Amino acid sequence: MNKVTMADVAAYAGVSKSTISQYVNKRYKFMSESTKIRIEEAIKELNYRPNSVARSLKQKSTFTIGVIVSNILHAFSTQVIRSIEDYCNSLDFHVIVCNADDNPEKEERYIQMLRDKQVDGLIVFPTGENLELYEEMVKTNYPVVFLDRKIPDLKISSVLLDNEQAVKMAVEHLVEKGYKKIALMTNALHRVFPRQERVRVFKELTSLHQLPIDEGYIVSRDLGQLKSSLGELLTSKPVDAIIAGNDLALLEILNYVKEHHIVIPKDFALISIDDVSFGNLYNPALTVVAQPAFEMGKKAAELLLEKIKGDFKEEEHIYLFQPVLIERDSC
Incomplete structure (x- = not known):
């Protein structure tokens, strides 16, 4: 035919x-x-x-953007992607999503592949390891926005959670409840900005509130090691409360809790930075510091499309979004 x-x-x-x-x-x-x-x-x-190819050539646009997430298993990533897709769809832009697994090599391949496919711009959760590639995008004025993370001294607009405020909310809520021996558990830091920031602020707050200053209360491991590390922590130190640094760390903690018949908050209180869909259904319902994921995703999409259309006037800007404490029963 x-x-x-x-x-x-x-x-x-x-x-x-x-x-x-x-x-x-x-x-x-x-x-x-x-x-x-x-x-x-x-x-x-x-x-x-x-003919979309002919249309793209004529209008010098593919009406497509790429989104490279650090780990698609994060509830935050899923919510952000949905928000970006909703906003772009309303303006007849398509979205291609790639999962980098916090792997710099995968991230580099995806950036190159998406640019080869002539996508109009990128929203990236950067690993922090591909500095030359990020710098090249800045030098060539390629439209790009960072989400969830920023790279110091790099002029790329970034949409971030106020991580300092998020950790402050978690620690101060526990202190107000009378907890003193507080631990923080998170994935391995690598060069991931939110994790580094949350650990830094946690250290400062332990000193401010005169909590036990002990590196043993900060556990940063690969996900597969977090459960065993939690066991080591609980057998080596008295722990009143644990802050899960993100939703994936929270899942590892909850798996350990189930396997060892731990009762929350009797054995230790628990609070998570990142909400999860089952947070209010879990028994006890989980206290969380939630990120405004949908608002952050929409903002990143708005910024990128402004850059693509040439309407963006600022060089670099950090857009900080405020967390929300959702108090439930786990602490």
Whole structure:
């Protein structure tokens, strides 16, 4: 079967090719309602599909962006992706999502692949390891926005949680409840900004509130080692409360709790930085410091599309979003 062309649709609808082009590109300002109906019927009858490649060449845009997340298993990542997709869909932009697994090599391959596919811009949860590649995007004015993380001294706009405030909320809530021996558990730090920031602030707050200053109360391991590390912590030190540095660390803690028949908050209190879908259903319901994921995703998408359209005036800006303490029963 021969491919249906714009000329075929124009002939069927009794209009010019330029009118079909106007319709396909949603420029209806001077088009009558009857003409739109005829074109719509012709497209349906002929099963016409516009040539997206030709459209992209003509308009110098693929109307597609790429999103490279650090780990798609994070509830935060899923919520952010949904928000980005919703916003872009409302403006007829498509979204390609890639999962880098916090692996610099995967991140580099995905950035190169997406740029080879001529996506108009990128939203990246950066690993922090591909500095030359980030710098090259800045130098060539390629539209890019960082989300959840920032790279010091790099002029790329970043959308972040106020991690300092998030840890402060968690620690101060526990202190107000009378807990003193507080531990922080998180994935291995590597060069991941939120984890580094949360550990830094936790150390400062332990000193401020005169809590036990002991490196043993800070556990930073690969996910597969967190359960065994929790066991080592509980057998070596008295622990009143634990702060889970993110939702994946929380899951490892909860798995250990189930396996060892621990009672929360009787044996130790628990609070998570990152909400989870089952947080209010778990028994006891989990106290969390939640990120405004949907607002952060929308902001990142807005910034990127402004950059793509050339409407973004600032060089670099850090957009900080405030966390929210959701108090439940686990502490």
